[in-house]
Amino acid sequence: MELNLRKIAFQRRLEVLDMVYNHKSGHIGGSMSCMDTLVALYYKVMDVDKIHRGDPDRDRFILSKGHCAEAYYTVLADKGFFPKEELDTFTVFKTHLAEHPTYKIPGVEVATGALGHGLPIGVGMAIGLKKQYPNASVYVLMGDGEQAEGSIWEAYMAAAKYKLDNLVCIIDRNKLQISGGTEEVMPLENFEDKLEAFGFHVIKCPGNDGEAMAEALTTRVPGKPLAIIAETIKGYGSPVMEDKAPWHHAIPTAEQYEEIKRDLMKAVEEA
Template sequence: MDIQALQQKAIELRKATWKMIYAAKTGHTGSDLSCTDILVALYYRVMNQTAATFTDPNRDRYIQSKGHAVEILWNVLADRGYFPKSDLKTYSQFKSPYMGHPNNHVKGVEMNTGSLGHGLALSVGIAKAAKMNGQSYHTYTLMGDGEQAEGSVWEAAMAASNFKLDNLTAIIDHNGLQITGKTVDVMNSEPLKAKYEAFGWHVLEVPGNDMQALVDALEAEPQMGKPTLVLADTTKGSGVKFAENKAEWHHKVPTAEQYQEALDDFDRQLKEVAK
């Protein structure tokens, strides 16, 4: 997809996710909206993986360490044909596999995630296995910035550099907020760019809701012998003006009035992109 098509797809998927959360009356709304552009760039442009190749040993791998933002992942996978879109009508219902965190009973999910701090370590193991087995696939993982308070993240970061995993790209959804407030107030892990560089990573800091910037960073040639970190400076609740940069929207369901207001604005955004 070209950049305009990716931008349009991101709006469409924000709208679909917004509708699913409203119908289910549950969801990590602000978190979904902040990382939508990242998932769209990966699944529609960057990654060598499709529904048809999901069992191919040489497919690229994706681990969503930030597992609570699962609603957007479910919508991306459904839109890409991993399972029927109609399945999502069961989201968060009893016995539905489409629960509030990724689980590998669903096609398209490599690993169960959601316990924060585990995704990078899992990805280090997957990337190291590729090196050991002489395979060419690339591993991607998405973390939150609040997640950087977990010590296991830094153990994994150190290991990735030690093993020279230039086939690993980690992305941080750097929106500055978590469920209890600003990340710098809850547990300040800044400066993330300098810290990852000190751990031996190649770091690219980009505006994380800018599709062109994301694609350029994710498609850049890796530095030999170094894992890559894309530090994506995003907006919590991106695309819904009244939810942007508000910690209360980390996990919140819109009212009927808010629901319709956002739907109308998504339609306006789609018209703008189409010009």
């Protein structure tokens, strides 16, 4: 049965909205922008049964932009890694569901949250898997503001050196970070050229289109690591939040919550 990735992504966004609003915590803007990537991976691209079983040849996913944990949690819960009711423990006393993924959460390969860590770990995983399990892929989802971390560029160099064609880097290119525009805070352009110069096969993809992302995510070029620049909109799903930097870490007011909820429900219906 063909899944409606767009509908699923908006359903998950509604859950994110409730988590953020109810617990007055989280990073709603980035969670909304990267949701379609998560949905494409977990509902179409990766073999989730293998991940559930912990098979050694399973695909690996690393949320390097760990602050978008609530988006990740809604997907993990919906895919049965833990009961959906646990989403309501987001950031509460003694929970595992912190604002950044902890290692105790079923389905989470590594705890993340300090930026610039996911890709080196992913490169290590890809090296470890390449010969033994050539069909297993490693997916690392990063932020665009995160690209200022030097450790990422160390890892880009290593990924090319070791010809990691089992590694897929996804950069959630929403062009906003906590202080403002990425091009003002620390210019990244021409990002595509930079990645190509570092030895990557680069795909620019409409990042809020789950089907397009699924196609990009399954592209492989022998001998080359893949980088997908997912061109997204921060706060995607409601004009209240869309493309506005303060929504990196803002909490909706009661009125905003109602308005965003209406927008997202409408999007679910129309999808």
